[in-house]
Amino acid sequence: MAKFAIRSISEPTISRSRPINIMFDEGVSASESKAVLDGLTQVLNIANAPHLQISNLGRWRGAGWLVNVNHLTEWNSVDWYVRYAEQQSRKGQLHGGKLLQLLYSEPWQESQPHYDIMVTSRDIYDDDCSFCIGLAIHGFGTIISTSRFRVLSDQDAYDCVVTETMHEVGHVFGLVPGTRTTNVEMSLGLHCTNRCIMRQGLRVPYDWQVITADRLQGHEFCADCRRDLKRYFCE
Numbered sequence: 001m002a003k004f005a006i007r008s009i010s011e012p013t014i015s016r017s018r019p020i021n022i023m024f025d026e027g028v029s030a031s032e033s034k035a036v037l038d039g040l041t042q043v044l045n046i047a048n049a050p051h052l053q054i055s056n057l058g059r060w061r062g063a064g065w066l067v068n069v070n071h072l073t074e075w076n077s078v079d080w081y082v083r084y085a086e087q088q089s090r091k092g093q094l095h096g097g098k099l100l101q102l103l104y105s106e107p108w109q110e111s112q113p114h115y116d117i118m119v120t121s122r123d124i125y126d127d128d129c130s131f132c133i134g135l136a137i138h139g140f141g142t143i144i145s146t147s148r149f150r151v152l153s154d155q156d157a158y159d160c161v162v163t164e165t166m167h168e169v170g171h172v173f174g175l176v177p178g179t180r181t182t183n184v185e186m187s188l189g190l191h192c193t194n195r196c197i198m199r200q201g202l203r204v205p206y207d208w209q210v211i212t213a214d215r216l217q218g219h220e221f222c223a224d225c226r227r228d229l230k231r232y233f234c235e
């Protein structure tokens, strides 16, 4: 079974209009990277927040990131983040929750507040789910895994990764808010029940192909989610 999880934390008191850092691990393809950037751009436009600065760090490696094959400098490369999380993961799968918490703990998050998006080609899981395709923290960031869409054709995989990115970034920007009382369900975090990309999709990739087909027919964010998304940047 596939699951999404969203953890609600106290909303940061810092501005919501802060830069977005994106990082990709070494396995992510050019097409997958493009799909993530495409999805992110679409959400920012819909949210009336196209002014947010996007820093595509790619497969980021700071100066001196590699001491030797067994020792990577802390906080200084995508490789270090992944390896650190890997050391706390079970075999063959990456603990997405640990990776997300690691991003959350970045030493410079306080001095340079930003949103984080990390994309991995590895299959991920969390404490409460055997696998998931994305994890998000309201007001902070998300881990997106492309792994489970690789069984699809190139075009379908691309379209599903766009949808998945829009969904996860939607969570980062506050969807679905706890204040909503209609068209909402609790299924590993609050999700929308309209014909909308904020629906929960437990069967992967099937549900996401359906949600994606709807998106391509104009049902991306429903009116409720669109309203809540715009509100996020107005408060």
Ligand SMILES: [Zn+2]
Residues within 6 Å of the ligand: 004, 005, 006, 167, 171, 189, 191, 199, 200
């Ligand atoms: Zn979700």
Ligand SMILES: [Zn+2]
Residues within 6 Å of the ligand: 192, 193, 194, 195, 196, 197, 198, 199, 221, 222, 223, 224, 225, 226
């Ligand atoms: Zn919705």
